[in-house]
Amino acid sequence: MGMNPEHITRLLNRSPDDLTRDEAADMEAIYQRLKKIARIQRVKIRNGQLNTTALVNEAWIKSRGKNGAFADRNHFFAYCALAMRHILFTQARRNKLITYVDDDQALDRHPVYQQSDYLLELERHLASLREFSPRLEQVFTYRFFGEMPFDAIAAVLKMSERTALRDWKKARTMLAVALEK
């Protein structure tokens, strides 16, 4: 992966839309890795939910053996969270690209389609949240997309665990209010 911690931190501070070509390629590499692990491990949907933590943990173990590019496990988790956000956003946008000649009403009710709407909407609000407070957006991304524990978030962002927890609550509340509108 050939990256140093500064580079990752810089990357993590960017929105998926602003990635350079190389950075997007790195994201793509992570994506492929996540996918491959998912396939090998036959990650099952448990109660309708995919276990992202398991996925990322697995990815970390696999990547460590190959190179030590990531400063530590926490940075890698953060990176995966961002990758996940990027992947989902891309997938959602791609789903929404599809236009319909025959107006298929059933499709609008399809979960993937609805969730794509949701993701795009969330992404829009995340962009405003970053304008409001970049830190809130980061904490939210790591937790929501990467299921990172708060001590890991605190370590990556060099803040106290307490602050990470409060920021997460704050961001989640703010986004919920915004999405509900």
Next chain:
Amino acid sequence: MSDRRPDWKRISAEFDRAEPDNIERYLLDQGVDPAVVPDSVGHSAAELLQVALGGEDEAPELSRYRIRERLETGGQSEIYLAERSDGVYHRTVVIKFIADRYGQELLRRQFLEEMQLLADLNHPGIVQILDGGLTENDQPWLVLDHIDGRHLDAWCSEGHLGPRDVVPLFLDLCDALDHVHRRGVVHMDLKPTNVLIKQINGTAFPVVIDFGIALRSASLKPGTKRPPFGTPGFAAPEQLAGRPVDQRADIWSMGMMLAQVLTRGRCDNIGLLEANKRQTLLRKQGVPADLIDVITTCTRERPGDRYPSMDTLRTDLNNWRHDYPLIANRNRPLHVAAKSVRRHPLIFATALLVLASAAAFTGKYTRDIHELQQRTLAEKTAGDALLNFISNDLFERLVQIGRVDVLQLVAERSLAHLGAQDQRTYDAAAWLQTAIAYTNAGKVFDALEVSDQALAAFDQALLHLRQIEQSAGHRRPYLRQAATVHTAMGRTLATEGQGERTESSLLRALELADRLITEFPDEDEDLLWEAHIQLGWHYMEYGRPDEADAHIAAAMATAQRRSAPDQDGLRIPAWTLNLSQAWQARAWHAFDYGAEADALAAIGDALSLARLTLEFDHEDIEYLDNYRILLNQQAFLMLRTGRTRSADEAITEAIATGERLQILTPENRKYQRELAYSYTTAGEAAEQQGDLEAALGFYQRSLELSGDIAQADPAGYSSANDYAIDLTRTAHILIRKGQEPQARELLNEAVNLMRPIQRGEPDNKYYLHSLAVPLILLGRYDEARPLVDAVRAAGLNDAEFTALLSEHGLD
């Protein structure tokens, strides 16, 4: 976003004060469902996650589609009707596999980028690309929306649609293609079978399909020669020839499709007919003349002669629909106006009103002048004066940067408005300002090389000036303006080759300028200088050296007096420039009628003065251009006298200056032409020194430049001629280097370029020459012979030409 901010600020403040223990409850209290943002994305977008990450086992994306039937196999693609079958979506799509014909040049990443580009072309008139990629064998595939509709031509002929029904469909097509072009994509395969008509709410709507060629073309490596492809008849000639294409190739296809549809199946492919047969067929089918004009404008051989863009084509189709005059006829405004008035006096009057209200200044003109009080008239004249001042200044600047074209509309409109005024209410000031406005319009037309309109405008200016000839209070402006008009007229007439009229116009200008300076000694003498110098050039061109000499001497005397340093040692830059140009005229006089050594000395003097002007302002475009032209001419003279090394120095400096001007004024084609000439001279110098390799390099750069000019010049026979000459010159070197096949390619291009031009203007001796030389070099003697005779008869058989003839045994 802004309505959310206060909420966020409030929430943030509340949390900072006292953070709630349970945010679910907090949200519920706010009336917000906490499930909207759960703990993890896995809880809110599980299925999406699965789609994104679940990953079918090494299944290509294609496996999401189940093929239902094969639709067609063309030469370049296989097309299937398919269903999306991954259990997520149910829809009918079209899958297209593009034949791997140019596979080696196709880079995977580039293809995917281009596909994304097309996928982003979201428009109801364009088939949506849903998905795509490369198979394991690198064969590109695309998934497209399935449009269930008839082809454009079938739709029109089955419905017996006439022009009034067909044109709206083309308006929609223009919209869609404009959208495409603005995003840098050219379709390149527009034909009736690539346009499907779908019904939206009972209204027919055309959808453009099949971006296959656009895709392949865009995926070529830059600089790769594009293999010629496209459908004969519907693809533009430059495309079929494998030359670079832009949106104007699609304009051609639109014209052909319109023609095809309007002939209602009388002809399988109207594009294969010759232009005049096509027009005859269209006329026979009762297609309205203006629509034939539109088709003709779309399908001109040279892209520069077609509509420049889809929105201009759209405007004209719309104009036709509403019986407005066409842009296609814009170079004939009188014809257009007459036609429109004849046809729809009321609409035309309304249109004029609409146009008029568009511009604040011109709005003044359209008020009913009968009711204008003296006060209003004074205001109007003041407004005109301001407008004239602005356009004068603007004009000079636009000439320098080569963008006079932006004034064309202003000039045409102001002529229309000036013509509509009631002159009974004019006072002297109004006559004068109107005359100035006509002069300005004339200058614009002259710069745009629309000579007949320029001359008509100058005539109008003189007619208006006559009204104040006897007015004692306006003596000075009258003399100044009349001299200006006559000088400008002389310039236009000279470009038209009208020797006698040029002379009389310039002599009249001289007389007026002379009277001006006699009656008002404090006047600047620039008009006098201008008349003298132009007369000097005029008499040189018509072989009257003594008269030429006298006028050049007079111009030089004036310039010397006015450019002399004052007591502080300062010179007036403008007059220093004038003096430099007087020396330039003297140099050419010496070259034509005297000694070459004198010519070189005079050019040297001109150059020293040019350097002085650059000391005043080294960024001034006019000074730089003058300096560069003089260097070009110095190099030319030095080459003639065998001083190759000095010529080299001069031309190197000329090229450096020219490249600088090129950056300052990228759109000035005259400057670009002059730069191309520098390179040609550099090439000649290298050739004289026997360095064929260097010569070839210079000629090729010149060729590039003249190619650019030819492409950018909409009307330009002469730019095409310059380009053909550069092609021939480059080919000549290639032949000498033994690269016969490359040379033949260039020569053939020159012949193909010049043939229609020479047919268009059979009497032009230069065009004869430019066609004859490549034909001779190609060994096509039978075709060349009549041209050679004509060149001889025109007296253009110089030493070089004669040598060429004897080399090929044609003398």
